Amino acid sequence: MSRSDGLPASIDIREVGPRDGLQPEAPISVEDRLRLIAALVDAGARSVEVTAFVSPKAVPAMAGAAEVVRGLGAPGDVTWWALVPNVRGAELAVDAGIRHLTVTVSASPTYSQRNVGMSTEESMAQAAVIAGMAPAADIVISCAFGSPYEGEISVDEVAGLAARCRDAGATVTLADTTGMATPRRVSAVVAATGPDVGLHLHDTRGTALVNAYAAMELGVRRFDTAVGGLGGSPFAAGAGGNLATEDLVHLCDDLDVTTGIDLTRLLEASTLTASLIGRPVPSRLATAGPRGRLAGG
Amino acid sequence: MSRSDGLPASIDIREVGPRDGLQPEAPISVEDRLRLIAALVDAGARSVEVTAFVSPKAVPAMAGAAEVVRGLGAPGDVTWWALVPNVRGAELAVDAGIRHLTVTVSASPTYSQRNVGMSTEESMAQAAVIAGMAPAADIVISCAFGSPYEGEISVDEVAGLAARCRDAGATVTLADTTGMATPRRVSAVVAATGPDVGLHLHDTRGTALVNAYAAMELGVRRFDTAVGGLGGSPFAAGAGGNLATEDLVHLCDDLDVTTGIDLTRLLEASTLTASLIGRPVPSRLATAGPRGRLAGG
Numbered sequence: 001m002s003r004s005d006g007l008p009a010s011i012d013i014r015e016v017g018p019r020d021g022l023q024p025e026a027p028i029s030v031e032d033r034l035r036l037i038a039a040l041v042d043a044g045a046r047s048v049e050v051t052a053f054v055s056p057k058a059v060p061a062m063a064g065a066a067e068v069v070r071g072l073g074a075p076g077d078v079t080w081w082a083l084v085p086n087v088r089g090a091e092l093a094v095d096a097g098i099r100h101l102t103v104t105v106s107a108s109p110t111y112s113q114r115n116v117g118m119s120t121e122e123s124m125a126q127a128a129v130i131a132g133m134a135p136a137a138d139i140v141i142s143c144a145f146g147s148p149y150e151g152e153i154s155v156d157e158v159a160g161l162a163a164r165c166r167d168a169g170a171t172v173t174l175a176d177t178t179g180m181a182t183p184r185r186v187s188a189v190v191a192a193t194g195p196d197v198g199l200h201l202h203d204t205r206g207t208a209l210v211n212a213y214a215a216m217e218l219g220v221r222r223f224d225t226a227v228g229g230l231g232g233s234p235f236a237a238g239a240g241g242n243l244a245t246e247d248l249v250h251l252c253d254d255l256d257v258t259t260g261i262d263l264t265r266l267l268e269a270s271t272l273t274a275s276l277i278g279r280p281v282p283s284r285l286a287t288a289g290p291r292g293r294l295a296g297g
Numbered sequence: 298m299s300r301s302d303g304l305p306a307s308i309d310i311r312e313v314g315p316r317d318g319l320q321p322e323a324p325i326s327v328e329d330r331l332r333l334i335a336a337l338v339d340a341g342a343r344s345v346e347v348t349a350f351v352s353p354k355a356v357p358a359m360a361g362a363a364e365v366v367r368g369l370g371a372p373g374d375v376t377w378w379a380l381v382p383n384v385r386g387a388e389l390a391v392d393a394g395i396r397h398l399t400v401t402v403s404a405s406p407t408y409s410q411r412n413v414g415m416s417t418e419e420s421m422a423q424a425a426v427i428a429g430m431a432p433a434a435d436i437v438i439s440c441a442f443g444s445p446y447e448g449e450i451s452v453d454e455v456a457g458l459a460a461r462c463r464d465a466g467a468t469v470t471l472a473d474t475t476g477m478a479t480p481r482r483v484s485a486v487v488a489a490t491g492p493d494v495g496l497h498l499h500d501t502r503g504t505a506l507v508n509a510y511a512a513m514e515l516g517v518r519r520f521d522t523a524v525g526g527l528g529g530s531p532f533a534a535g536a537g538g539n540l541a542t543e544d545l546v547h548l549c550d551d552l553d554v555t556t557g558i559d560l561t562r563l564l565e566a567s568t569l570t571a572s573l574i575g576r577p578v579p580s581r582l583a584t585a586g587p588r589g590r591l592a593g594g
Contacts, residue, residue: 148592179581180588182551183510205588206544206581210507213480240585247503254479284476284503288537291477291502295445 008221010258012047013245014198015040017273018068019049019083020242021230022061028276030064034071039272040227041078043265045245049081049102049224053089069096081138085116090130101137103127104175105165107158108147111177115142124161128168139165140173140200144189146180159192172197173224176211179204179240183214190218198222203229203282204240209247216257223248227266228273228281244283246270250290263290305518307555309344310542311495312337314570315365316346316380317539318527319358325573327361331368336569337524338375340562342542346378346399346521350386366393378435382413387427398434400424401472402462404455405444408474412439421458425465436462437470437497441486443477456489469494470521473508476501476537480511487515495519500526500579501537506544513554520545524563525570525578541580543567547587560587 003009018037022028037050050072056063065082072080082098084090090101105123106112112120131137144158158174165172174189179202190197199215199222201208212223229244249261270286280287300306315334319325334347347369353360362379369377379395381387387398402420403409409417428434441455455471462469471486476499487494496512496519498505509520526541546558567583577584 146588151589151591179585182548182588184551184553203581204585205547206506206541207548209503210510210548213507213510240581244503250502251479251504251507254481256481284500284537288476288501291443291479292448294448 007216007255007257011221011223013259014047014224015045015245016049016224017227017230019052021226023059024232025061025277027061030067032276033068036272039269043269044261046077046260047079052083053093054085066096069098090133094134099135101130101134102140103130104140104142106142107153107161108143108150110149111143111147124164131168131170137170138173139170140175142175142177144174145176145185148178155188155192158189162193173200175200176202181211186211186214195219200224201243202240203243208243212243212248228270228286229283230281241282246283246285250285304513304552304554308518308520310556311344311521312342312542313346313521314524314527316349318523320356321529322358322574324358327364329573330365333569336566340566341558343374343557344376349380350390351382363393366395387430391431396432398427398431399437400427401437401439403439404450404458405440405447407446408440408444421461428465428467434467435470436467437472439472439474441471442473442482445475452485452489455486459490470497472497473499478508483508483511492516497521498540499537500540505540509540509545525567525583526580527578538579543580543582547582
């Protein structure tokens with residue numbers, strides 16, 4: 001449902017902090033990862049990417065993925081997502097109890113080869129298989145707004161991949177893996193794919209929030225964000241942190257776009273995140289506090 | 298002139314890095330400040346706030362203001378601005394050769410009392426006098442989008458101040474002194490003042506760029522920015538850096554909104570800025586480089 005100002009009445013945020021956010025960090029315990037997930041759910045998160053079923057040698061921070069899933073308890077009204085890189089990872093995730101899989105296909109041939117050792121075509125074929133292995137799957141098209149290797153990525157290429165994701169029964173998320181999106185590029189890609197896509201934005205160049213705003217103006221209403229603005233692929237040249245959940249919630253609160261997330265409790269989860277990683281999070285809002293927080297108040 | 302997408306064909310950027318950017322920093326030499334100004338002009342800046350004629354005891358980084366102005370040489374096609382806090386400062390600025398004065402009036406009564414020891418009314422009366430002391434003056438309305446003391450500031454109050462600035466023969470710039478602006482607030486204030494205002498945005502909460510984008514969609518085409526995203530009032534609780542010049546130029550380049558500034562040379566000026574202050578600048582773009590900079594390229 002959209003409003004007279006063109007913005008959606010509400011958006012759905014998938015919190016990816018426990019996966020994409022923590023992925024490049026030094027490993028923290030399963031118990032602490034579960035504490036963070038609980039804090040995010042307490043703040044109102046209803047869709048959380050909790051871990052990735054990847055090789056602990058490649059990504060030490062994601063070790064213990066199955067223990068994380070076992071520790072979640074009943075999902076209730078929360079959707080638990082797990083990222084899987086291949087069929088073996090999908091099997092492990094499903095065996096652990098995950099019903100919502102995310103899998104990545106790169107629109108950049110070079111990124112695909114470097115990241116997963118497959119062509120985009122091979123990767124897409126694998127993603128279609130994985131999409132059939134669980135009740136729900138979301139295929140994340142990485143480098144959808146540009147690649148650090150090839151530069152511009154054809155809008156038709158992205159739209160073609162999006163169509164194949166849908167043919168495979170999956171939803172589609174467009175990832176700005178290395179922060180190359182701009183409002184112009186978001187507009188061009190969304191015009192080609194239609195607005196029923198998720199956006200997974202990174203703030204490498206300080207443009208994540210303006211891109212989210214431009215996307216909402218186009219009717220996009222699904223976003224991946226990470227508490228604190230943590231994140232960045234350990235494999236992608238120049239990858240910066242994710243769009244911070246608190247930055248998007250703060251913007252949406254002010255625009256009267258419903259997110260279901262309570263900013264005050266989310267900022268508590270952000271503070272917990274900073275304590276777990278042992279340094280301040282990148283989000284400037286997390287440091288400054290919401291605009292309603294007055295001096296001496 | 299606006300386009301079919303509502304964005305202006307071009308915007309005018311006033312570079313305030315040598316004043317607002319350096320103001321809270323440890324003092325650097327007049328010679329180095331002139332090097333920075335020259336680098337910004339080389340990059341295409343045609344409007345630069347070069348210094349403030351304030352007490353060197355209160356703001357050590359602005360000591361030597363008259364020497365800075367004397368070192369500028371002939372203005373050519375560049376407009377040199379200086380901030381003045383009072384009539385005495387305006388006299389010193391004009392004596393030094395400045396023809397374009399900026400003077401601040403706060404829409405926040407408490408901020409006004411704390412910052413300059415005057416009521417908003419007293420400050421406005423003084424600004425009107427100063428506006429008559431030079432060929433051109435720009436009155437900057439601080440806390441125009443909210444105050445860290447009172448919270449919301451009435452849109453009518455801001456519009457009333459803007460009208461009085463214009464009555465005094467000055468142009469008007471609306472400052473988001475402590476980063477409380479949002480697209481909604483920008484829309485409300487600009488609806489009341491009209492789009493012929495400058496915006497002086499701070500990135501305290503990571504919202505400076507989205508606010509600039511929303512303002513351009515409303516037809517605003519004058520912006521104050523600081524190279525590197527330096528800045529923040531030493532007197533304002535919670536003030537963060539200015540909107541980074543490179544962040545706005547990068548966005549405008551991609552949107553085909555003309556700024557007259559060359560991003561590559563501007564990033565060189567940003568690198569110079571970092572070397573002068575002895576640490577990286579806040580702009581994420583300055584760290585990551587423009588989206589066109591490819592891996593290994």
